[in-house]
Amino acid sequence: MKKLLPLLVLFQLAISSFAFATGGIKGTVIDKNTAEPLVGASVEIKNKTTGYKQTAGVGLDGSFSFKNVPAGKYEIEAKYVSYQKEETDIEVNDGAITNVKLALKSKENALNEVSISGRADHTSDQSATNAQRHSPQILNAVSARTIEVSPDITIANVTQRMSGVSVERSSNGEAQYAIIRGMDQRYIYTLVNGVKIPSPDNKNRYIPLDIFPADIVDRLEVSKSLTANMEGDAIGGAINLVLKDAPEDFTVRANVGTGLAANFIGKGFTQFDHGSSEQASPRADGRTASLADFKNNPFYYSEKKVPLASILGLSIGGRSADKKFGAIVSVSYQNTYRQTNGTFFGTEANPATNEPLVTSVQKRTYNIQQQRTGIVTKFDYRFDKKNKISLDADYINLTQNNFRFSSDTSLELGRVGVSTGRVSQDYRSDRTIQKIYNLNLHGDHKLSDDFSMNWTALYSKATANEPDRADLNLVTGNIKQANGTVVQQPVLFDGENAQTRTFTKNSDEDKTGFLNFTYNPTIFDTKVEFTAGGMYRDKTRHSSYDKYSIRPGLDNTAQQFNGNIDENTFFLFTTQGTPSNALNYDFTERVGAGYGQFKFTAGKLLTIGGLRYEHTYQLWHTQAPETVAGKDGTIKYYDLLPSLNFKYQFNEKQDLRLSYYSAISRPNFYELVPHTSGDPDADYDEEGNPFLKRTTANNFDLRYELFPKALDQLLVGVFYKTIKNPIEYSIEKRLTSYVLTPENFGNAHNYGFELDFTKYFSNFGVRANYTNTNSKITTDKEEGYRDDQGRVTHRTVQQTRSLQGQSKNIANFSLLYREAKSALNAQLSFVYTGARLNTVSPYLDNDIWQKGFTTLDFSTEKRLFKGLYGYVKATNLLNTPYELEIRRPYPKDGVDVELQEVGKNTAVRRDLYRQYYIIGLRYKL
Numbered sequence: 001m002k003k004l005l006p007l008l009v010l011f012q013l014a015i016s017s018f019a020f021a022t023g024g025i026k027g028t029v030i031d032k033n034t035a036e037p038l039v040g041a042s043v044e045i046k047n048k049t050t051g052y053k054q055t056a057g058v059g060l061d062g063s064f065s066f067k068n069v070p071a072g073k074y075e076i077e078a079k080y081v082s083y084q085k086e087e088t089d090i091e092v093n094d095g096a097i098t099n100v101k102l103a104l105k106s107k108e109n110a111l112n113e114v115s116i117s118g119r120a121d122h123t124s125d126q127s128a129t130n131a132q133r134h135s136p137q138i139l140n141a142v143s144a145r146t147i148e149v150s151p152d153i154t155i156a157n158v159t160q161r162m163s164g165v166s167v168e169r170s171s172n173g174e175a176q177y178a179i180i181r182g183m184d185q186r187y188i189y190t191l192v193n194g195v196k197i198p199s200p201d202n203k204n205r206y207i208p209l210d211i212f213p214a215d216i217v218d219r220l221e222v223s224k225s226l227t228a229n230m231e232g233d234a235i236g237g238a239i240n241l242v243l244k245d246a247p248e249d250f251t252v253r254a255n256v257g258t259g260l261a262a263n264f265i266g267k268g269f270t271q272f273d274h275g276s277s278e279q280a281s282p283r284a285d286g287r288t289a290s291l292a293d294f295k296n297n298p299f300y301y302s303e304k305k306v307p308l309a310s311i312l313g314l315s316i317g318g319r320s321a322d323k324k325f326g327a328i329v330s331v332s333y334q335n336t337y338r339q340t341n342g343t344f345f346g347t348e349a350n351p352a353t354n355e356p357l358v359t360s361v362q363k364r365t366y367n368i369q370q371q372r373t374g375i376v377t378k379f380d381y382r383f384d385k386k387n388k389i390s391l392d393a394d395y396i397n398l399t400q401n402n403f404r405f406s407s408d409t410s411l412e413l414g415r416v417g418v419s420t421g422r423v424s425q426d427y428r429s430d431r432t433i434q435k436i437y438n439l440n441l442h443g444d445h446k447l448s449d450d451f452s453m454n455w456t457a458l459y460s461k462a463t464a465n466e467p468d469r470a471d472l473n474l475v476t477g478n479i480k481q482a483n484g485t486v487v488q489q490p491v492l493f494d495g496e497n498a499q500t501r502t503f504t505k506n507s508d509e510d511k512t513g514f515l516n517f518t519y520n521p522t523i524f525d526t527k528v529e530f531t532a533g534g535m536y537r538d539k540t541r542h543s544s545y546d547k548y549s550i551r552p553g554l555d556n557t558a559q560q561f562n563g564n565i566d567e568n569t570f571f572l573f574t575t576q577g578t579p580s581n582a583l584n585y586d587f588t589e590r591v592g593a594g595y596g597q598f599k600f601t602a603g604k605l606l607t608i609g610g611l612r613y614e615h616t617y618q619l620w621h622t623q624a625p626e627t628v629a630g631k632d633g634t635i636k637y638y639d640l641l642p643s644l645n646f647k648y649q650f651n652e653k654q655d656l657r658l659s660y661y662s663a664i665s666r667p668n669f670y671e672l673v674p675h676t677s678g679d680p681d682a683d684y685d686e687e688g689n690p691f692l693k694r695t696t697a698n699n700f701d702l703r704y705e706l707f708p709k710a711l712d713q714l715l716v717g718v719f720y721k722t723i724k725n726p727i728e729y730s731i732e733k734r735l736t737s738y739v740l741t742p743e744n745f746g747n748a749h750n751y752g753f754e755l756d757f758t759k760y761f762s763n764f765g766v767r768a769n770y771t772n773t774n775s776k777i778t779t780d781k782e783e784g785y786r787d788d789q790g791r792v793t794h795r796t797v798q799q800t801r802s803l804q805g806q807s808k809n810i811a812n813f814s815l816l817y818r819e820a821k822s823a824l825n826a827q828l829s830f831v832y833t834g835a836r837l838n839t840v841s842p843y844l845d846n847d848i849w850q851k852g853f854t855t856l857d858f859s860t861e862k863r864l865f866k867g868l869y870g871y872v873k874a875t876n877l878l879n880t881p882y883e884l885e886i887r888r889p890y891p892k893d894g895v896d897v898e899l900q901e902v903g904k905n906t907a908v909r910r911d912l913y914r915q916y917y918i919i920g921l922r923y924k925l
Contacts (some may be wrong), residue, residue, distance in 0.1 A: 035233025057820030182806030183236025246326030257920020296430020630690025
């Protein structure tokens with residue numbers, strides 16, 4: 001932070017020098033009809049007698065200034081694209097400041113109603129601000145333009161800069177899931193153009209946000225309260241991706257860039273050969289597997305010397321001459337390379353003292369290639385002012401190639417440190433392909449002056465295929481000699497676990513229909529809006545899982561591994577895969593919903609209220625043995641979800657919102673199925689729980705909103721949630737090992753306060769937000785102790801803690817600079833995420849916490865000439881690690897290993913990602 005102080009001081013001096021400048025001309029340029037500032041307009045002053053001329057650009061707050069202007073009479077002229085220029089005469093007196101306001105009129109004066117709607121620019125900062133101001137629910141929004149000049153290239157990373165939102169990261173350090181107000185990703189749903197689509201993730205119900213390239217959206221919205229016409233399973237909130245819409249005029253935008261992770265400066269990227277791998281399990285093809293089905297290619301490693309990223313984007317759109325037909329096609333492609341270096345400590349609790357014991361230390365290195373493709377198309381046709389239909393057809397693909405090497409040293413059985421004892425080594429080659437297909441047909445129809453309807457027919461399918469995840473398991477050892485030297489033993493295959501080849505595949509298919517009616521009568525001189533509608537969704541999820549064991553030699557004898565697997569012999573031990581694993585399942589979910597809602601304004605008070613009914617039917621069938629509890633299951637339930645929203649508008653610039661809504665959260669399918677395996681990157685084996693209940697909650701919000709200028713804002717709010725049966729992951733002991741399993745943990749409360757602030761000073765801006773969240777839940781814990789006779793025994797005690805994933809403090813702070821004349825943009829962004837509970841332990845004071853962390857990112861963009869811009873993005877400049885710990889001191893008699901310090905909290909995990917740099921060009925027509 002000390003290194004950043006000079007930058008902060010210079011930034012403050014720049015603001016101060018601007019704020020206290022004297023003399024010359026100051027003014028603003030606004031839209032004559034809306035009075036909104038026209039950011040980026042050009043202003044020129046000239047004196048025809050002396051020939052004096054000067055030009056200035058309009059800043060982020062709509063202002064402009066001319067300094068040290070000689071006294072005299074001047075003509076001042078303002079210009080802006082698609083507006084008529086405005087001219088006026090002014091006089092400048094010596095040592096005085098002349099103030100002027102220039103109001104520009106749009107060139108198209110007689111736009112009809114449809115054209116006005118079509119001309120709205122959803123990509124602008126002003127559009128995002130207006131979405132917040134006019135939303136029926138509590139909303140935060142960020143525009144495509146803000147995303148474009150930010151350091152982020154995925155939607156997941158964008159969300160972390162929004163008020164009240166933190167993120168959960170994947171193994172490559174990139175944001176993957178959003179956490180809203182301390183509510184885990186399970187309590188949030190993702191919408192695309194206002195409707196829910198299925199997730200390709202085999203574990204979670206909702207979509208991993210890192211699958212979406214950032215440049216396919218017009219606006220990103222986070223709803224923190226619900227109305228009755230929204231689906232009710234969002235206790236934490238909803239994230240809506242408003243995808244690109246057809247522009248009024250022919251538009252072309254292109255983007256090309258490249259990037260490099262700091263890990264690879266001076267070293268290469270380890271990659272594997274996946275070209276000859278099977279694309280599906282042999283059992284899925286109806287045949288018995290043979291050794292010939294499993295090539296050695298996944299264990300052929302090579303090094304890519306300079307793993308440069310490829311970032312490409314193209315968007316083309318426009319409307320027909322009569323403006324009735326509109327179309328846009330957006331294509332985005334990203335190919336990036338990342339590396340993670342980490343250390344993980346296996347732990348358990350001392351049965352006598354509850355002190356954490358470190359049982360092993362594992363070194364991990366990930367080399368991850370991600371290929372992200374997005375194709376978004378939208379077509380619409382305006383029959384007339386009253387009828388319009390649109391068709392969205394979208395395709396999203398995320399392909400990930402992941403090489404992982406881990407070296408695990410056991411610290412049990414008398415081991416004395418990481419340099420001696422048994423060492424397990426694992427080479428893993430893993431390729432995953434996630435896809436989303438989305439087809440959305442929507443119609444809007446105004447049947448009369450007071451009556452309208454809209455409908456949506458949606459087909460979406462998400463798939464994830466992980467063909468031939470190949471693990472090579474080896475064992476070696478380091479023996480300490482009498483003279484103190486350490487000798488490494490030969491590297492051998494780990495017997496029965498020498499090779500495993502795993503195939504997983506799942507698909508999630510949605511068929512959804514929506515129908516809504518709106519009636520607008522006038523009652524007692526008050527215009528009232530009544531809305532009623534319904535939804536039906538038929539969801540089917542299919543999952544398959546096969547694991548094959550390959551052992552060394554026909555007699556399973558020990559073989560040495562010298563780095564070339566072709567010199568070893570193997571035989572296939574399991575030829576049928578694992579057909580009885582519970583992850584071979586079919587899951588059906590049908591949700592029917594109906595709602596009624598009213599909306600009216602009385603004086604300055606807007607009231608929206610309604611009631612939603614949702615009926616849920618779930619049915620699953622697994623291939624697990626008949627003896628497994630929950631092998632098959634059926635669940636039926638219904639929920640009545642009331643909501644009430646008030647908005648009191650003090651004036652055009654400030655209002656007060658009060659909101660209440662009831663919501664639910666359904667368990668993930670992966671959690672209900674009684675499996676005993678799962679995510680290979682999880683720190684512990686995972687176990688399903690078919691007896692999970694849905695979570696229900698009542699949610700209250702109060703927010704004050706101030707919009708003093710077009711882009712300036714102050715949002716201050718408080719929230720409170722009562723939560724019944726929250727679902728959290730707990731570590732449980734199963735014989736000699738531990739598993740992660742989801743459980744319902746009683747009742748909880750979640751409350752806090754939010755502050756969101758944006759202020760622009762001509763070309764400078766400050767954007768900041770802060771959220772304080774507190775949650776409480778009391779659960780049973782096990783405590784070990786010695787009784788009066790010295791015997792080790794256990795007792796159950798209660799402990800109050802926070803909810804999983806909730807950080808007490810979250811803060812964002814961004815310094816912005818935007819100069820319109822040269823089109824220079826710059827942004828320096830800080831994100832602070834406080835400590836949060838990662839995993840619940842069954843033992844008292846042994847929960848695993850993620851340590852608080854701060855990240856720093858930078859981005860800049862400048863116009864090179866005409867429509868061509870250059871940009872630079874740099875992320876994770878502080879090389880912030882991901883760290884887990886148990887908040888109990890590492891014991892004095894613990895083994896001396898790295899990262900563990902006696903008397904300080906016991907370290908569980910530490911991953912380092914290093915910086916990432918991107919440079920590119922962007923073209924706009």
